[in-house]
Amino acid sequence: MSKNKMSNISFDNTEIAFKAKSMSDLQKSYWLFKLVGNNFLVKLGPALLNIAFFLRLPIKSLIKNTIFEQFCGGESIKDCEKRIQSLARYNVNTILDYSVEGSSNKENFDLTASEIIRTIERAKDDENIPFAVFKTSGLARIELLEKISTNSTLKEKEKIEFELLKDRVKLICQKAYDLEVRIFIDAEESWIQNAIDDLATSMMRIYNTEKAIVYNTLQMYRWDRISFLKQSYADAENGNYYLGLKIVRGAYMEKERERAAELGYSSPIQKDKESCDKDYDLALAYCINHIDKIAICAGTHNEKSSLKLIDLMRENNILKDDNRVYFSQLLGMSDHISFNLANEGYNVVKYMPYGPVKLVMPYLIRRAQENTSISGQTGRELSLIIKERNRRAI
Numbered sequence: 106m107s108k109n110k111m112s113n114i115s116f117d118n119t120e121i122a123f124k125a126k127s128m129s130d131l132q133k134s135y136w137l138f139k140l141v142g143n144n145f146l147v148k149l150g151p152a153l154l155n156i157a158f159f160l161r162l163p164i165k166s167l168i169k170n171t172i173f174e175q176f177c178g179g180e181s182i183k184d185c186e187k188r189i190q191s192l193a194r195y196n197v198n199t200i201l202d203y204s205v206e207g208s209s210n211k212e213n214f215d216l217t218a219s220e221i222i223r224t225i226e227r228a229k230d231d232e233n234i235p236f237a238v239f240k241t242s243g244l245a246r247i248e249l250l251e252k253i254s255t256n257s258t259l260k261e262k263e264k265i266e267f268e269l270l271k272d273r274v275k276l277i278c279q280k281a282y283d284l285e286v287r288i289f290i291d292a293e294e295s296w297i298q299n300a301i302d303d304l305a306t307s308m309m310r311i312y313n314t315e316k317a318i319v320y321n322t323l324q325m326y327r328w329d330r331i332s333f334l335k336q337s338y339a340d341a342e343n344g345n346y347y348l349g350l351k352i353v354r355g356a357y358m359e360k361e362r363e364r365a366a367e368l369g370y371s372s373p374i375q376k377d378k379e380s381c382d383k384d385y386d387l388a389l390a391y392c393i394n395h396i397d398k399i400a401i402c403a404g405t406h407n408e409k410s411s412l413k414l415i416d417l418m419r420e421n422n423i424l425k426d427d428n429r430v431y432f433s434q435l436l437g438m439s440d441h442i443s444f445n446l447a448n449e450g451y452n453v454v455k456y457m458p459y460g461p462v463k464l465v466m467p468y469l470i471r472r473a474q475e476n477t478s479i480s481g482q483t484g485r486e487l488s489l490i491i492k493e494r495n496r497r498a499i
């Protein structure tokens with residue numbers, strides 16, 4: 106269902122959806138989604154890429170002109186400028202997302218923190234870049250985050266590491282506050298999420314006293330997030346600060362289930378997709394009902410949930426461009442949602458991942474996996490591209 110009787114917006118309008126794409130761009134996207142729709146190739150891809158990088162085969166330009174171009178803005182902030190302007194022409198905003206993953210030493214954590222600060226500086230006073238974002242795992246070791254999350258006793262060296270992590274997070278949030286750029290803290294695997302939630306809450310307590318600057322992220326594929334949402338709201342009420350929340354379904358479902366089965370604990374993931382969808386929409390409704398205190402961003406490619414939020418906004422007399430409500434999709438995905446919403450006057454912002462090709466590979470592999478024919482996104486993307494190609498041909 107891409108249109109419902111309550112909302113008069115249609116996500117099927119491919120003319121609006123692909124306005125920014127030339128015919129050859131469309132053709133390229135078509136072949137790319139065809140390719141990532143191949144389960145066999147996507148399964149084998151990561152291993153083949155590792156071998157190719159190891160053998161120093163000249164594959165960088167192949168990746169750069171295909172999957173990287175579809176899902177990333179470039180290798181640096183400067184590289185992203187063209188894409189930022191191209192989206193802005195259609196009222197689609199940008200979040201610069203430095204997507205380098207898997208670092209494990211202090212030097213890299215400091216470099217990542219500096220780069221995130223550069224994204225905040227770039228966003229300052231630019232209405233086309235209303236948010237910045239970071240992943241806590243880019244600023245500290247996973248093992249450390251896991252120990253903090255489980256309240257394990259930290260060794261002296263780890264206590265210092267933890268202090269350094271808090272300093273980095275504080276530096277980033279302080280910069281965001283000073284330059285008035287809102288900042289998302291991404292949600293990650295459940296076994297490190299307690300540490301992230303605690304850091305996010307402590308930052309909101311400091312920086313959200315006048316409005317939401319720092320946003321935590323809720324993954325609604327977890328069955329405990331509705332109660333966490335209510336607790337977060339109560340904490341914000343008691344602490345007298347605003348709650349900033351990005352609401353997503355969650356990106357690590359298979360990994361979560363596998364780990365829970367392997368280690369023999371009960372999975373934090375909902376029993377089925379239906380329960381996840383139900384909680385997602387419940388969370389949207391809860392936030393909209395408390396909009397005086399909560400600012401939200403719906404990070405989703407789900408059409409029904411996007412329509413649900415539109416309806417909730419209308420029912421609660423919230424203006425389409427109210428600063429407290431944003432819709433967000435990833436670059437290269439679900440342009441039919443982003444561009445049609447922006448065309449109707451809603452606040453839309455695209456995550457624009459960037460970074461050196463080799464270092465953003467984990468991100469790109471996740472996108473390819475999400476777009477295999479199993480998960481179903483490809484079918485929708487392809488059918489829309491074909492529809493637009495036919496429309497233009499006529």
Ligand SMILES: Cc1cc2nc3c(=O)[nH]c(=O)nc-3n(C[C@H](O)[C@H](O)[C@H](O)COP(=O)(O)OP(=O)(O)OC[C@H]3O[C@@H](n4cnc5c(N)ncnc54)[C@H](O)[C@@H]3O)c2cc1C
Nearest residue numbers: 291292326353354355356377378381404405406407433434
């Ligand atoms: C702007 C933006 C920001 C994001 N930020 C984050 C982030 O910080 N952290 C993060 O983890 N992810 C993040 N994501 C990814 C997001 O969590 C989803 O993986 C992705 O968007 C797909 O969900 P959907 O709502 O778009 O659509 P849908 O296609 O409707 O939902 C697919 C999702 O539903 C859930 N699901 C599928 N099957 C089941 C099942 N059987 N049982 C329970 N749940 C199921 C999974 O989460 C799956 O990814 C972000 C996505 C966007 C667009």
